[in-house]
Amino acid sequence: MRERVRFFDLLRCVAAVAVIAIHVLAPYRHELGAIPFDQWATAVSINSISRWAVPVFILITGALMLSDKRDFELGYYVKRRLGKVLIPFLVWSLFYAYLSGWTAQGFDGQTAKEVLIDSPHHATYYHLGFFYYFIPLYFVIPFFQWVVKQDNDAALYAFVVLWLMTTLLFLLGVKGPWSAELWLYSGYLPLGYLLFKKLPLNRLVVIGFTWLGVVALLVTVYMVLSNSVEAGKYTVGRWLSYKTLNVVLAASMVFVVCRYLSDHLSANAHNVVSLISQHSLGIYLLHPIFLWSMKAFGWYQGHPIWVIPVWVVLSGGGALALSWLLARSKKTAWLLP
Numbered sequence: 001m002r003e004r005v006r007f008f009d010l011l012r013c014v015a016a017v018a019v020i021a022i023h024v025l026a027p028y029r030h031e032l033g034a035i036p037f038d039q040w041a042t043a044v045s046i047n048s049i050s051r052w053a054v055p056v057f058i059l060i061t062g063a064l065m066l067s068d069k070r071d072f073e074l075g076y077y078v079k080r081r082l083g084k085v086l087i088p089f090l091v092w093s094l095f096y097a098y099l100s101g102w103t104a105q106g107f108d109g110q111t112a113k114e115v116l117i118d119s120p121h122h123a124t125y126y127h128l129g130f131f132y133y134f135i136p137l138y139f140v141i142p143f144f145q146w147v148v149k150q151d152n153d154a155a156l157y158a159f160v161v162l163w164l165m166t167t168l169l170f171l172l173g174v175k176g177p178w179s180a181e182l183w184l185y186s187g188y189l190p191l192g193y194l195l196f197k198k199l200p201l202n203r204l205v206v207i208g209f210t211w212l213g214v215v216a217l218l219v220t221v222y223m224v225l226s227n228s229v230e231a232g233k234y235t236v237g238r239w240l241s242y243k244t245l246n247v248v249l250a251a252s253m254v255f256v257v258c259r260y261l262s263d264h265l266s267a268n269a270h271n272v273v274s275l276i277s278q279h280s281l282g283i284y285l286l287h288p289i290f291l292w293s294m295k296a297f298g299w300y301q302g303h304p305i306w307v308i309p310v311w312v313v314l315s316g317g318g319a320l321a322l323s324w325l326l327a328r329s330k331k332t333a334w335l336l337p
Contacts, residue, residue, distance in 0.1 A: 009277035018053035052251035062192030096125035163187030171244035184243035213253020282323025282336035290315035
């Protein structure tokens, strides 16, 4: 159990940092031609190699929940699993609808109202879009749990292989029934379980997954940069989607490498990683509060090679501290699943 905790701690930690980096660099993405090319290319390259972050959270969910051997109880599942995520999401959606009305010029109540009214279709703030495709996965998790309990590994492998083929089709723009969002996200669940419970962890496997992931990342960076330069504006096609084969390969690499490296962390390093992991979802939910000033007042002038790390530390550290404070009281701890 100790090894599993260390492993998932490291995964949550690196995924949380990568998510923040993606949000920090957002103002640079559309600045092609407006800022020096090396600055734009640096930010876009970091964006391109970080897209595995959100899929890693889904892989973790699949690995943990499909490994749960307890009998399925609907009441417990709805209250303790689905409700634990759904209720905080609704509360934070209200808060961020309010925050969306604030700019450097002051508060615009009409904007906040419009954002809230449109919330059934669009997230009230950029980072909350994750929950619009994550929460529906709770309706397919019981099916995968049932398959696992039948000891039918062949069915899981077949599903994942078929799913991987459709992520390639989606990347290539080939439309079909597989283009459904729920289908393209659901495959991460059994993949996470198989990478966790069935994949042998040895040097050859780690090297193989590392090569696949690195190649996928390099191709992604090249395609995004070249396509954008050719178009004269920032354009990504589907290369930065969470539902494409290149991102799946990168996320799988991070999963396997962290699983391998977790046992090599020092005690002090693991203490830090464990603290960040414990508050990873709180960090995810809260860090935009600390990025608001950066984006509202344009406090991102400078080369992204140093601006991004600085704001990752500032916003991530602030979110960690606030998450820790909220978790100390039972009256507020439920706000952070």
